[in-house]
Amino acid sequence: MAWVAGDRLQGGKYTIERELGRGRFGITYLVKNSNSDRLVVKTLNDDLLRPLTQQERERLETMYLQEALKLQKCKHKHIVQVTEVFKEGEHSCLVMEYVDGDSLADLRPPILSEADALRYIQQIGEALIVVHQNELIHRDVHPGNILLRNREGQLEAVLIDFGLALDFDHILTTSRTKETSDGFTPPELYTKRTIARAYSDIYSLAATLYKLLTGRTPVNAVKRKVDGEHLVSPKEFNPQISDRVNGAILTGMKLDHKERSQSMREWLDSLGLSGETPQPVSTVLPNPNPNREKKINWTLVIAAIAAIGALLSGIAALIPILKQSPSPSPSSLSPSPSSTKTP
CATH class of the missing domain: 1.10.510.10 (Transferase(Phosphotransferase) domain 1)
Structure with a gap:
């Protein structure tokens, strides 16, 4: 049988608003649930089921439910989602999201x-x-x-x-x-x-x-x-x-x-x-972790301070040695080959 506006399914969980369409195999209905959310219910067409033997009908129902359960597992944003599969009397039904x-x-x-x-x-x-x-x-x-x-x-x-x-x-x-x-x-x-x-x-x-x-x-x-x-x-x-x-x-x-x-x-x-x-690509990529930049900058600052400290310590160690050295003679002011090497 075909449902009409006002018919209630699953003990009132879904209320038929109107028929959306039908084909040889199925009929699709727009329904509202108890929260007034719009959904779609799809069921097999009685015109298809009526001439079948009981064995053929059971086989078709089984195939339909098996594939419906597979479809329910197909989670993708570009696939209409099946939210529930149930039996209403002798009718197998799929509940799907409504895409307006x-x-x-x-x-x-x-x-x-x-x-x-x-x-x-x-x-x-x-x-x-x-x-x-x-x-x-x-x-x-x-x-x-x-x-x-x-x-x-x-x-x-x-x-x-x-x-x-x-x-x-x-x-x-x-x-x-x-x-x-x-x-x-x-x-x-x-x-x-x-x-x-x-x-x-x-x-x-x-x-x-x-x-x-x-x-x-x-x-x-x-x-x-x-x-x-x-x-x-x-x-x-x-x-x-x-x-x-x-x-x-x-x-x-x-x-x-x-x-x-x-x-x-x-x-x-x-x-x-x-x-x-x-997706559209921005020419300026956002910083995925804004705190990371601060950590990197502090790390650089600390490293620079340590380097300066090491340099000052080295200079301080040279001062006593320089004080003990004799005054250079005028000839020593001329650069020698070894004076250009790094100590």
């Missing part, structure tokens, strides 16, 4: 500069590295599933709407065409012959970068593979794109997954994006 912002699909104008596009791509790419380390694949990366959140006046990308348990389609069908995003889904996700891996998310993220830099959705992977349609180089639409970025996009969107980068880190490196997202 537009998606990259809503950009106006639709084309970003290369620097801005790469900043968002790196944020999502780094997030996907964490996802892949937790043995998950997003399966549905595209501009509509990347929200822009305002954090301290700066926009940052957040990855949402993971395709949990999409591999369940393998049990029932030979294709996943109902769960694909035209232009962003790699060819292997249209059939059951190839299991999704990191290279699948790489294709989708490369296609997303293509869209951000050109304003155009790339040609569907099936049309490329079956009908022989040509993938136009993004640089042909936008000559401002660098050769390096253009090449990385085309490599990331190779139809044969073996010809793509095999890890997200490798593909980000091909874009020149190493390590975490770079």
Whole structure:
């Protein structure tokens, strides 16, 4: 059954505000908790569950919960965070943070500069590295599933709407065409012959970068593979794109997954994006320990005093010797070779 505004879950812990959206697999709701914080609850769609046998339904529920628990372990500032997993009657539910912002699909104008596009791509790419380390694949990366959140006046990308348990389609069908995003889904996700891996998310993220830099959705992977349609180089639409970025996009969107980068880190490196997202660098670096400078200065002062003291002691020791020495003769005033040496 679908919940409506006012319905209460978990004994009143969460109250439904409204439905945010639904797909073949899941329904997403905006809720408030007992502290009036807004959150998102996602559950499996009854329309999917209804025709299944009890055994199939239990298997899908198990897959969904297993992947939900993996997603809960994916802690990264650019991944929507899962805060709780629970059962409401026969429904498995995920509670996630609510990100209030537009998606990259809503950009106006639709084309970003290369620097801005790469900043968002790196944020999502780094997030996907964490996802892949937790043995998950997003399966549905595209501009509509990347929200822009305002954090301290700066926009940052957040990855949402993971395709949990999409591999369940393998049990029932030979294709996943109902769960694909035209232009962003790699060819292997249209059939059951190839299991999704990191290279699948790489294709989708490369296609997303293509869209951000050109304003155009790339040609569907099936049309490329079956009908022989040509993938136009993004640089042909936008000559401002660098050769390096253009090449990385085309490599990331190779139809044969073996010809793509095999890890997200490798593909980000091909874009020149190493390590975490770079932050603005100040020309004057702050002193990480303001007291350290004072300690260094006092040390120098003490060392200087000690050196002066040693010098004065040496002079004092020479005074009695100088008093006992006879007065120099006029000839001794002329410098000798040995007088220039340091004693």
